Amino acid sequence: MTRDQGARVPLDVDISDAELERQLKETWSSKPGLWGAISTVDHKVVAGRYIATAFVFLILGGLLAMAMRLQLSQPEARFINPDRYNQIFTMHGSTMMFLFAVPVMEAMAAYLVPLMVGTRNIAFPRLNAFSYWIFLFGGILLWVAFALDTAPDVGWFAYVPLAGPQYAPGKRADLWAQMITFTEVAALAVAVEIAVTVFKQRAPGMSLDRIPVLVWAMLVMSFLVIMAMPAIMFSSTTLILDRLVGTHFYNPAEGGDALLWQHLFWFFGHPEVYIIFLPAVGMVSTILPAFVGRPLFGYMLLVMALITTGVLSFGLWVHHMFTVGLPRVGESFFTASSMSIAVPAGIQIFCWLATLWAGKPVYKTPLLFILGFIVTFVMGGMTGVMVASVPFDTQVHDTYFVVAHFHYVLIGGAVFPLIAAVYYWFPKMTGRMMSERLGRWSFWLIFCGFHLTFFPMHILGLWGMPRRIYTYQPELPWTSLNLFVSLSALVLAGGFLVFFVNAIRSRRNGLPAGSNPWGAATLEWATSSPPPPYNFRRIPVVSSLDPLTPGENELPVVAGLRTDRRELLVTSVVEALPQARESSTTDSVWPFWAAVATSVMLVWSIFTPWAVVWGSIPVAITLIGWFWPKGSPEDES
Amino acid sequence: MKDRIVLDASALPMHGMGAASPTWWATCAFMLIEGSGFALALAVYLYLMSLAPSWPMEAPPPDLWAGTWLTLMLIASVVPNVLVSRWAHRRDLRKVQVGLVVMTMLGIIPLVLRAFEFTKLHIRWDDNAYGSIVWMLLGLHTTHILTDVVDTVVLACLMFSRHADNTRRYGDVQDNCMYWNFVVVAWLPLYGCIYGLARL
Numbered sequence: 104m105t106r107d108q109g110a111r112v113p114l115d116v117d118i119s120d121a122e123l124e125r126q127l128k129e130t131w132s133s134k135p136g137l138w139g140a141i142s143t144v145d146h147k148v149v150a151g152r153y154i155a156t157a158f159v160f161l162i163l164g165g166l167l168a169m170a171m172r173l174q175l176s177q178p179e180a181r182f183i184n185p186d187r188y189n190q191i192f193t194m195h196g197s198t199m200m201f202l203f204a205v206p207v208m209e210a211m212a213a214y215l216v217p218l219m220v221g222t223r224n225i226a227f228p229r230l231n232a233f234s235y236w237i238f239l240f241g242g243i244l245l246w247v248a249f250a251l252d253t254a255p256d257v258g259w260f261a262y263v264p265l266a267g268p269q270y271a272p273g274k275r276a277d278l279w280a281q282m283i284t285f286t287e288v289a290a291l292a293v294a295v296e297i298a299v300t301v302f303k304q305r306a307p308g309m310s311l312d313r314i315p316v317l318v319w320a321m322l323v324m325s326f327l328v329i330m331a332m333p334a335i336m337f338s339s340t341t342l343i344l345d346r347l348v349g350t351h352f353y354n355p356a357e358g359g360d361a362l363l364w365q366h367l368f369w370f371f372g373h374p375e376v377y378i379i380f381l382p383a384v385g386m387v388s389t390i391l392p393a394f395v396g397r398p399l400f401g402y403m404l405l406v407m408a409l410i411t412t413g414v415l416s417f418g419l420w421v422h423h424m425f426t427v428g429l430p431r432v433g434e435s436f437f438t439a440s441s442m443s444i445a446v447p448a449g450i451q452i453f454c455w456l457a458t459l460w461a462g463k464p465v466y467k468t469p470l471l472f473i474l475g476f477i478v479t480f481v482m483g484g485m486t487g488v489m490v491a492s493v494p495f496d497t498q499v500h501d502t503y504f505v506v507a508h509f510h511y512v513l514i515g516g517a518v519f520p521l522i523a524a525v526y527y528w529f530p531k532m533t534g535r536m537m538s539e540r541l542g543r544w545s546f547w548l549i550f551c552g553f554h555l556t557f558f559p560m561h562i563l564g565l566w567g568m569p570r571r572i573y574t575y576q577p578e579l580p581w582t583s584l585n586l587f588v589s590l591s592a593l594v595l596a597g598g599f600l601v602f603f604v605n606a607i608r609s610r611r612n613g614l615p616a617g618s619n620p621w622g623a624a625t626l627e628w629a630t631s632s633p634p635p636p637y638n639f640r641r642i643p644v645v646s647s648l649d650p651l652t653p654g655e656n657e658l659p660v661v662a663g664l665r666t667d668r669r670e671l672l673v674t675s676v677v678e679a680l681p682q683a684r685e686s687s688t689t690d691s692v693w694p695f696w697a698a699v700a701t702s703v704m705l706v707w708s709i710f711t712p713w714a715v716v717w718g719s720i721p722v723a724i725t726l727i728g729w730f731w732p733k734g735s736p737e738d739e740s
Numbered sequence: 741m742k743d744r745i746v747l748d749a750s751a752l753p754m755h756g757m758g759a760a761s762p763t764w765w766a767t768c769a770f771m772l773i774e775g776s777g778f779a780l781a782l783a784v785y786l787y788l789m790s791l792a793p794s795w796p797m798e799a800p801p802p803d804l805w806a807g808t809w810l811t812l813m814l815i816a817s818v819v820p821n822v823l824v825s826r827w828a829h830r831r832d833l834r835k836v837q838v839g840l841v842v843m844t845m846l847g848i849i850p851l852v853l854r855a856f857e858f859t860k861l862h863i864r865w866d867d868n869a870y871g872s873i874v875w876m877l878l879g880l881h882t883t884h885i886l887t888d889v890v891d892t893v894v895l896a897c898l899m900f901s902r903h904a905d906n907t908r909r910y911g912d913v914q915d916n917c918m919y920w921n922f923v924v925v926a927w928l929p930l931y932g933c934i935y936g937l938a939r940l
Contacts, residue, residue, distance in 0.1 A: 114750055120743070226762045295769040303762045307747055329769060333777040337784070341876070349866035350875070352784070358797050358869035363787060367780070618741070629741055641743050660743040663750030672749060673756055683756035684749055727894055732903040740755035740907035 113666045115641060123640060126666040131223070131636035133690050142692040144228035145636055146217050149235050151532065153210030156235075157203050160242055162603070164198035167191050169596060176589035178577040188573035189256035190275075194249055196259025197279060200375065201286040202242045204517060208382040209293040209328075211524060212321040214532070216297055218627035218634060219315050221306030221643040221650075223671040224687045226299035227292075229694045229729060234292035236698030241285020244706060248278045255279030258571065260372065261342070263353040263364045268346045277346055277709045280339040284705055287332045287339075294328035297321050304671060305679045306626065307661060308645040313679075315625050315648075316399065319406050320385025323413040324378050330417070331374035338367035348712055362427055369420035377416040379513065381409055383520035384451055387473050390520075390527045391455060393621040394470040395462025398649060401454035408447035408454075415444045425496045434493050441491035448484055452477065468542030472523035475550045479515025483508060486561065501571075504564025510557045522549070522602060529606065530620050534632040535613030541605035548598030555591035559584050624649035629658055642672050645679070668736035686737035693729035700725045755907045757829070758914070767915045771922045774884065778926050781880055785873050785933050796863070797870035801938035803860035810853040811931050814924045817846040821924075825917035828910040833899070836913055840896035843920070847889035854882050877930050884923045891916055 115123050133143035143149065170191055174183045183191065217225045225231050248254045255275045257266040266276040301322045305314070314322075342364070344350040351357035353364050384405075392399045399405070421429065421437040455477060464470060486508040490496045499505060522545075529537050568581050575581055619628035629651055630639050641660035643650065651658075661681070664670045669687040674680055704718025732738045758764055789795045824839030858878060865875035895916055898909060 116745075116748075116750070227766060291773055295766055295773075298769055299762045299765045302765055329773050330776050333773055334780055337777060337780050341872075344865075344872070344876075350872035351866070351869040352872050352876075354869070357867075358788065358792055359872070360788065360791055360869075363784065366787070367784070370780075641745070644746050656742055657744045658741045659746040661747040661749050662743075662745040663748045663752075672752075673760060673762060676759075681747070681749055681752055682760040684752045684754050685756065685762065686754070723890060730894075731898070732906075732908075734903070738903070738906065738908060740753075 114662075115664050115666050116662045120640060123666065124635070127637040127640065128635065130666060130669055133636070138692060139690070141695050142232075142690040144224070144232050144688060144690050144694075146213055146225040146228060146231060147532075147634060147636075147638075149228075149231050150210045150214035153213065153235050153238065154207060156239055156242070157207035157210060158603075160198050160202040161207075162599075163246065164195050164203060165596060165599060167195040167198070169592060171195065172589040172592040174573060175575075175585050177586065178575050178579070178582050180574055183573065185573045186256065189571075190249065190252075190254040192571055193255045193258055193279070194245070197245065197255065197282065198242075199513075200259060200379075201282065202238075202245070204379045204513065205286070205290055205328075205375070206238055207521065208324065208379055208517070209290060209297070211382060211386075211521070211528075212297050212324070213293055215528065215627060216300055216318055216321050217304070218531075218630070218638060219318050219625050220301060220304060220309060221626045221629075221639060221645065222300065222304040223638045223642070224669070225296050226304055227296050227688075229688050229691055230292045231296055232691075233694035233698050234289040234296075236695055237285055237292075237701060238289035240698060240702040241282050241289065244285065244702075245278065245282040248275070253278065255282075260368050261364075262368075263342070263345075263361050266342060266364075267353055268349075271346075274709060277343055280342045281705055281709050283335055283339040285702070287336050288701070290328050291332050294325035294332075297325040298329070301325075302676050303673050305674055306643045306645045306650075307672065307674055307679055307681050309650075309674075309679045311677055312403075313645055313648050313650075315385075316388035316402065316405055316409075317382075317385035317625075320381045320388075320409055323409045324381045327374045327378045327381070327413055327416065331371045331378070334367050335371035338364060338371070343709070347709075362424070365424050365427065366420070369423040370417070372423065373420040374413075374416045376512070377412055379517045381412065383476070383517045384409060384412075386520045386524040386527075387455060387476060388451075389625065390469050390523055391458050391473060392462075393527070393623040394465050394467060394473075395459055396465070397458065397462040398624075399454070400457035400461065401450075402648065404450055405454050408450040411447040412444060415440065415447070419444060422491055422496070425493050426500045438491055438493055442488060445484065445488055452481065467526075468537070468539060468546055469523040469527040471543065471546040471550075472519050472526065475546065476515060476519035476523070479511055479519060479550075479553065483511025483515050487512060499564050501569055502564035503560040503568045503570055506570050507557050507560035507564060510560075514553060514557075519549075525602075525606065527621065528627075529609065530613075530616030531627055531632050531634070533610050533613070534616055535609050535611075536616050536620060537605050537609040537613060541601055541608075545598050545602040545605060548594055548601060550598075552591055552593075552595030552598050556588055556595050559588050559591075563588075619651070622653050624651045626650050637669075665736075668739070686739070689733075689735055689737055691729065693725055697722065697725035697729055753907075755911065757907065757911050761911050761915075763911060763915055764918075767919055771919065774922070775926065778880065778930070781873075781877055782929060782933060785877060785937075788869050788873055789937065792870065795870065795940075796874075796938045797868045799861075799863040799867070799870065802857075802862060802874070802935060804935060806853055806856040806860050807931060807935055810850050810857060811927065813846070813850050813853065814927055817843070817850075818921060818924055820846065821917050821920050825914050828913035828917070831905075831907070831910055833905055836910070837896070837899050837904075840892060840899055840913070843917075844889065844892050844896055847885060847892055847920075850885055851882070851889065854878070854885065874934055877934060881923075881927055881930055884926070888916070888920055888923050891919075 133139045174180050253275055257276050261279055264270050341352040345353055351359040353359050353361055388399055388405055418440045422441045526537055563584055616632045618631050644659040670684050671687050672681055673683040673685040700721035707714030707718050820842050827835040861874055863871035865871050
């Protein structure tokens with residue numbers, strides 16, 4: 104049956120722009136008040152919360168890093184005891200990887216992808232809201248545990264047997280493992296939304312070869328999440344089972360294997376690096392053209408490099424395990440595969456250099472951070488090629504050399520582009536520009552502070568300083584360099600402070616941005632800043648890789664969509680030909696309750712396996728409440 | 741910026757079926773997630789098997805009958821499942837209602853057989869690593885049957901309600917059928933592992 108086909112419904116044709124905007128606003132806006140805020144499913148609101156929360160975790164993780172630097176600033180310091188230090192470095196790594204880096208990249212995707220592909224909301228907006236609550240509750244779980252002195256103390260990769268039942272009594276390791284479940288559920292949900300949004304909700308005409316590089320990057324990232332995260336879900340679940348109900352997955356005495364943990368963890372853990380890095384590639388490729396005044400060099404090459412990196416990232420995990428005594432052939436294979444990933448990375452770098460070379464760079468803050476990224480990431484990549492070789496890796500394994508290497512690739516490779524992205528898209532998200540003067544201050548403080556902090560760690564590592572030690576003796580030759588590193592860390596922290604002050608001040612007092620302050624060519628700049636709840640008055644039609652041309656005052660659009668229900672276009676996967684006028688779900692408080700029920704079940708199950716049985720009943724009830732049709736116009740077909 | 745209307749979408753359907761529906765793609769994505777999980781669990785089984793001096797460890801292989809009956813039941817259930825999907829495609833409400841009731845039954849029977857299957861493994865999860873991984877494989881798959889049965893029950897209730905006769909619902913039924921096919925197909929390699937490899 105077609106309940107209303109033929110019935111008279113309000114369409115977006117033959118009405119004035121102002122009237123159309125009024126009707127759309129009525130249909131797409133969330134209700135005011137607390138419940139309205141909890142039940143909103145606007146991808147911009149949810150992603151905005153996600154980004155803000157992730158940056159709060161960055162600050163918390165950064166404070167832990169400062170605490171560690173304080174402790175290491177002099178030999179045999181007594182600021183932090185060994186047990187607390189173990190908790191702090193575990194919390195630092197876990198917070199930065201699971202509560203900051205992955206969530207913030209996915210949140211940027213959840214904010215930007217729907218706008219860049221020209222649709223009105225992310226696919227499955229309620230799942231998006233659910234994902235945020237689960238992420239938030241998982242983060243709170245970990246930090247409440249830290250406040251109660253029961254934070255995990257087994258390192259961010261929680262190797263067994265240290266994390267197993269024998270050597271980690273109490274609930275610390277379980278809290279780590281369950282925090283993983285929270286964050287991975289949240290990450291998987293967003294990944295599915297992004298993949299479906301890119302596949303099915305692109306503006307008509309945005310065929311595969313017209314998808315912005317950032318959107319490609321987020322799509323590849325989503326597939327990495329989808330294929331890699333099950334490994335960490337499996338390993339964290341089996342760890343809890345070993346600890347709670349006496350299974351023997353990781354117990355060699357009963358036929359289990361400790362190395363199995365490392366295989367499973369790094370089968371996730373290596374793609375994880377690219378889950379963080381590929382969005383950064385997309386950001387750099389998108390931001391760069393706006394500041395050099397020419398289109399990106401090598402679009403096709405960059406897209407191919409993204410996909411190649413994604414595929415190769417699943418064949419590298421053993422290079423984290425070179426010192427565990429694997430067969431020689433295996434080590435050689437993984438050395439080769441680790442070095443081969445330098446090829447797509449090199450292609451990316453040369454495409455950016457060519458873009459810069461052929462253009463006229465305007466050195467605004469986002470471009471400064473991109474240049475800082477190129478320098479830093481290339482250095483991190485060089486040490487990456489070094490540690491890809493087994494003999495060298497054997498020497499520096501578990502030393503500060505590795506700490507230096509991965510901070511170069513993670514901060515240099517992902518955080519620098521992310522800050523560039525914040526400066527670049529802040530005007531779109533808030534309607535206001537960030538201060539250029541504070542921006543330059545933050546760049547130079549962060550860039551210099553970063554290199555002064557982390558470059559000496561290479562040397563400390565080569566001088567034999569192991570990672571994760573809570574103190575060292577004065578006879579060792581590490582004292583002055585450690586003090587230097589700790590002081591430099593203050594400069595780095597100062598840079599971040601300036602950045603946050605800039606963001607908070609500019610949000611209120613920044614100069615008005617207008618819809619397209621950078622003269623950029625992608626679709627998110629076609630709508631107002633900040634975008635209205637419905638994103639676009641009418642869904643745009645795309646006929647080239649760069650849909651917006653400077654000076655052009657008209658946007659080709661689709662008409663014929665309803666205004667009395669949340670409606671958007673579904674298009675075909677390859678050519679983006681219109682297929683249906685699909686509805687987008689209304690606000691609902693059920694995702695929040697489903698997240699509460701899921702959280703209760705997950706936390707309870709740290710203590711008894713029966714929690715899974717009894718806890719799943721409220722989860723099922725809330726899910727039924729979520730999906731049961733309410734007879735709204737959005738349910739019509 | 742001014743709008744220049746170049747396309748008219750008013751004649752498009754208000755919901756697409758199959759690959760034109762976002763839900764279909766999300767179901768595929770979730771099958772990819774679950775499929776990766778099953779593949780990893782199987783890899784862990786093979787990994788532990790390759791390390792063990794003998795396999796199964798300190799236990800006879802599991803009895804065949806419960807698992808084999810369950811496998812036959814699952815394979816047989818694909819026929820009505822495909823029929824339900826076709827009826828949903830043709831929007832034949834009466835047949836879809838009957839089909840969903842039948843599919844609920846065909847989901848519950850394997851769960852009963854599965855209860856026997858656990859007892860015929862001749863090993864507990866906490867005996868050794870072999871016990872842990874076979875219980876894991878079976879448990880993982882049981883969760884999938886259970887989730888799909890609950891889903892089918894809710895969908896059956898929905899199809900008897902006033903919300904039933906709607907393209908969107910027929911799409912839901914088709915996606916549910918697709919997911920059940922996945923649950924059946926995912927079981928076959930698990931069956932091969934648990935019962936076949938343990939007898940090599």
